[in-house]
Amino acid sequence: MNVLICANLKKDKSREIVLQVSRILNQNNITVFLDENYKTIVNQSYIVYGKEEEMLSQCDMLITVGGDGTILKWGRKAAACNKPLLGVNTGRLGFMATLECDELNKLSKLKDKDYTISKRMLLDITLSNGENYLAVNDIVFSKTRYSKLPEFCVCAGDFEVTKIRADGIIFSTPTGSTAYSLSAGGPIISPDANCIEFTPLCAHSLFGRPMIFADDTEITVSFSAYENSGVIISVDGDDDIDFAEGETATIRKSELSLELIDINGGSFYNSVHNKLMRSLK
Secondary structure: EEEEEEEEOHHHHHHHOOOOOEEEEEOOOOOOEEEEHHHHOOOOOOOEEEEEHHHHHHEEEEEEOOOOHHHHHHHHHHOOOOEEEEEEOOOOOOOOOOEEEEHHHHHHHHHOOOOOOEEEEEEEEEEOOOOEEOOOOOOEEEEEEOOOOEEEEEEEEEEEEEEEEEEEEEEOOHHHHHHHHOOOOOOOOOOOEEEEEEEEEEOOOOOHHHEEEEEOOOOOOOOOOOOOOOOEEEOOOOOEEEEOOOEEEEEEEEEEEEEEOOOOHHHHHHHHHHHHHOOOO
């Protein structure tokens, strides 16, 4: 078995955990892959160093060491090459990770495939200029800084669902329902309930409420500017994509999916209980 470890090794804690993870995997006769750029930071004789693209094609799974941002970054790559991913949390929340730093001994279960797979739905967004993006968590349309409120138009198929003036609107996967959408008042959705969640951001309306679309719905978004108001699109918190008045964006369920490895079992509900239903310290 070949495992690619993915981490931000500029952080001291991540370096320490990567060393622990690699040692445990090696002790269980699992081959460890690591990007060649990190050889001077983590230099172990049993680690196989190489180029990211080659190792992605050769590995059997990915292990991320970091927070949810690390999982989002590598989750899109894992989905594209159809490889499962296991997250080890070194961040503050780490909601998508299924292992904490004090549970690394459970990595030995990988050798015997003693784990379950949680298959996560992803979203595609296609802009009218032909650009395409893939989202694990969410797609956010938001007004630019100091901008007046734009009026967003949301259509499902041939039907107009709403025209709403707001700071922005969020379209999230069930996985992303515990991220930005949750902070904006959206519901928590079980990751196995395939659907698309729509959540307005600070809508100038008494009736701006979240809405759930079936996963086969094709959603179209456009906006009308007010006094030169501007809009940008962010995909999984990364890209600031300019979105002009007159352009359209089409959102649909992706043909790709992300497989998250769950060693503990029931990790989603444990995370809801332990990380969301109590205050963070």
